[in-house]
Amino acid sequence: MTERAPVLGKQTGQTISWHAPEVERSNACCVYCGVSLRGPDAPLSDKEHLIARNFVPTGTMGGQPFNFIFRACRQCNARKADAERHVSSVTLFNSPARLVDDRVNDIALRKGRGDYHPSKKGVLIQEAHENLSLDYSLGPLSVKFGMVAPPQLDKNKAGEVAFSHVQGLFTLICTEDYRDPLKMRLLPQEQFIWYDWYAFDDWGNPQALEIANRVNDWECLANIVSAEGYFKATLRRSDEGWFWALEWNRQLRLVGGISSSSMKVFEKLPDEGWVLTPSGRMRQHVPHRIESDQLFAGVVSR
Ligand SMILES: [Zn+2]
Incomplete structure (x- = not known):
């Protein structure tokens, strides 16, 4: 038996696409949950970008750098988009790139005042600083620390995005034919x-x-x-x-x-x-x- 080369998909620059307007010509299963995207019982599915264009600073995805586009079921797509929005807001708000790139600073400020923190009800990212104070006695010395920690990333949402990114890359590398459900990994x-x-x-x-x-x-x-x-x-x-x-x-x-x-x-x-x-x-x-x-x-x- 001869080994078949993987079916890569449509490539534009370094962007690889498994998405087609017709479901039958796209990847057979949702890359995230594995549900079959074909047949009468299939859930609705949408075009999904592994690296969401809004996850990184605006304009940095021009010139077709690496990205991976495929079909995902709407439920996974929505869940990932929600987690990604939070992770993007906090990582950009805390990014040292703000100090050297005005464009990134502008985006970070916009995200910081436009996105609420998931575990702090009604608190914007830009206001979600942790105020830490520490009091203790060390021998005769009484010490008090006051610190302001930057907005904290929600661990579940970070895990969700990390898992999605790794799933996408793993599937891209291991799948022999994305149109055949038995050859998707x-x-x-x-x-x-x-x-x-x-x-x-x-x-x-x-x-x-x-x-x-x-x-x-x-x-x-x-x-x-x-x-x-x-x-x-x-x-x-x-x-x-x-x-x-x-x-x-x-x-x-x-x-x-x-x-x-x-x-x-x-x-x-x-x-x-x-x-x-x-x-x-x-x-x-x-x-x-x-x-x-x-x-x-x-x-x-x-
Ligand atoms: Zn799914």
Whole structure:
């Protein structure tokens, strides 16, 4: 039996599309939930962009950089869009790119005053700062800290977007023929592992560096820089399973794996230096050094 090359879809620049106006000529199943999009019982489906154009700063998706377009059922499409709107607002609002790019700053301000925080009723993103105060006695010393932390990202919504992005890339890489439901390969939730996330001022976190080091010789299946660097993704594979990393709006990195069992790459990692405080724990963030930044340095070999 000869091995068939994957059916890639329609390609414009680096954008790959599995979407056609007719359902029958599009991908057979919803990439996110796996429901069949054909036949009399199929749910309504829409065109879906893996990287939503509004997720990254306006204008950065011009010139057809990498994106993946396909059909998703309306329910998944709406759920992802809602999570993506929040993640985009918070990551852009907290992005260091605001300091060097007026265009990004304008968009961040607009999103900050136009979007409500999901876990703070009636509070806009721009007002969703966490006011932290810390009181404790240290021997004869009484110490009081006052801090203002930036708007916090909702963890469930970040997880939703990360899972969707990884699902899309996994399906794109593994699917032999997107028009044939038996030749589409989808990523089930139970195999998706999200290890941790790091804000830009903590990209030199000892655990993040060690993980990047451990996967450095794994086969690189995708290394994507799109939207002028406001979206990055990488996928690697070894006998242990898959590794994935995402970077959003130059502000947040997320790392995890794909496996049906626990992965050694996330075990026995170096100490992050947490210290206990009366109300919990804290640690110092570690900015990354360019020379040791190898998370998105993979080269796809085939
Ligand atoms: Zn769906």
